[in-house]
Amino acid sequence: METEAYLGPEDGASHAAFRPGSHALFYGTGGHAYVFLNYGVHHCLNAITGPAGEPGCVLLRALEPMEGLAAMRRRRGAVATVRLASGPGNLTRALRVTARDNGTDLTRGALVIFAADGPRAFRIACGPRIGITRSTALPLRFWIAGHPCVSGR
DNA sequence: AGGATGATGAAG
DNA sequence: TTCATCATCCTA
Numbered sequence: 001m002e003t004e005a006y007l008g009p010e011d012g013a014s015h016a017a018f019r020p021g022s023h024a025l026f027y028g029t030g031g032h033a034y035v036f037l038n039y040g041v042h043h044c045l046n047a048i049t050g051p052a053g054e055p056g057c058v059l060l061r062a063l064e065p066m067e068g069l070a071a072m073r074r075r076r077g078a079v080a081t082v083r084l085a086s087g088p089g090n091l092t093r094a095l096r097v098t099a100r101d102n103g104t105d106l107t108r109g110a111l112v113i114f115a116a117d118g119p120r121a122f123r124i125a126c127g128p129r130i131g132i133t134r135s136t137a138l139p140l141r142f143w144i145a146g147h148p149c150v151s152g153r
Numbered sequence: 154a155g156g157a158t159g160a161t162g163a164a165g
Numbered sequence: 166t167t168c169a170t171c172a173t174c175c176t177a
Contacts, residue, residue, distance in 0.1 A: 019172095041170055087161070088161070090161090090162075129160070130160075133158095151161095155176085157176100158171105159172105159173100161169105164168090165167080
């Protein structure tokens, strides 16, 4: 699992900062999905955080495929299993997440994010976010240290 | 209307 | 390093 946090207007890399006014979702409905098309090619899936009125979200950059492997391979083609959902664009393609899913409730329905139960022994590393041009120093990228599914760059 | 930009990924 | 390709923002 690999994620990045995007905050409010004080975070230069956040849409809340350089796309103010749009993306109303960003400012409310915690627990819902914020999906946008990036570079005209790739969709990015975020989980809105915080209470209504306070912008913030978590970008899902990578995850470890555990179920629905066949469907993911169908959508992604001949790629190593570890690569199936590695990278924001690859993740949404593997899960078939598109602009349609913008606003979806992530606590119920077809696209659900939940905490895995049971103890997990992994270490979470953090560092600067990837592919951004502002607020580059903030250590808001989090990933499971040494996990093969995290995206590189 | 036209141009620039961006939280990417694949190919060269 | 280049390019594909588009919603949104900025300029005129």
